[in-house]
Amino acid sequence: MSDFIRWQENWALEIPYLDQQHLELVEQINRIAQTVASERSTPAHRADAGRQAAASGGDKERCADVPAQSRLICDQVEELIAQTREHFREEETLMQRLSYPGYQEHKREHGILLAELVDLARQVRQGAEQMGLGTLTALKHWLIVHIVTSDQAYADYYHHYGPSIEKAASAGDSGEHPSAAGWRSDAGPAVPRVSNGN
Numbered sequence: 001m002s003d004f005i006r007w008q009e010n011w012a013l014e015i016p017y018l019d020q021q022h023l024e025l026v027e028q029i030n031r032i033a034q035t036v037a038s039e040r041s042t043p044a045h046r047a048d049a050g051r052q053a054a055a056s057g058g059d060k061e062r063c064a065d066v067p068a069q070s071r072l073i074c075d076q077v078e079e080l081i082a083q084t085r086e087h088f089r090e091e092e093t094l095m096q097r098l099s100y101p102g103y104q105e106h107k108r109e110h111g112i113l114l115a116e117l118v119d120l121a122r123q124v125r126q127g128a129e130q131m132g133l134g135t136l137t138a139l140k141h142w143l144i145v146h147i148v149t150s151d152q153a154y155a156d157y158y159h160h161y162g163p164s165i166e167k168a169a170s171a172g173d174s175g176e177h178p179s180a181a182g183w184r185s186d187a188g189p190a191v192p193r194v195s196n197g198n
């Protein structure tokens with residue numbers, strides 16, 4: 001199966017550790033897509049896959065009571081949540097260090113995205129959500145839209161002001177630092193909800 005999301009070079013923010021995390025999020029969504037595809041073609045495979053997932057990591061406690069046929073997807077979604085939470089924390093740390101004017105709005109967007117993902121995981125655990133192509137497409141959409149709009153906005157800020165801010169911080173003065181009103185984040189279109197893809 002070809003990758004559900006194929007990483008595009010022009011999605012890179014040119015901030016290596018954050019680009020790496022974005023790539024890992026893409027890879028995790030691709031893993032989920034692969035599981036969904038294989039479940040569709042061989043439903044009996046699900047029970048074995050669930051046992052493999054429990055052995056290979058993920059949040060075993062959360063997914064322990066999930067029916068075997070949904071356990072691998074549950075585990076993979078939990079892993080995606082953990083990765084996403086860590087990634088958002090790293091981005092927010094960088095934005096705070098730079099006193100990024102769009103920090104509060106960006107953080108709010110992270111909160112919405114994470115809440116959507118957590119809700120999706122809850123539905124998967126309860127068996128209410130059949131992880132289908134529609135849900136995966138929504139997941140793909142929110143990730144890419146967020147990267148190319150909101151994340152790109154702070155990356156532009158980082159590349160423009162970051163060096164002088166970091167230099168000024170180490171020298172003990174304020175450096176060139178725009179006010180919130182003076183910086184346009186151009187955050188782009190609203191990020192779609194994850195759970196309404198079906």
Ligand SMILES: [Fe+2]
Nearest residue numbers: 022091147151
């Ligand atoms: Fe990001």
Ligand SMILES: [Fe+2]
Nearest residue numbers: 091146150151
């Ligand atoms: Fe972000």
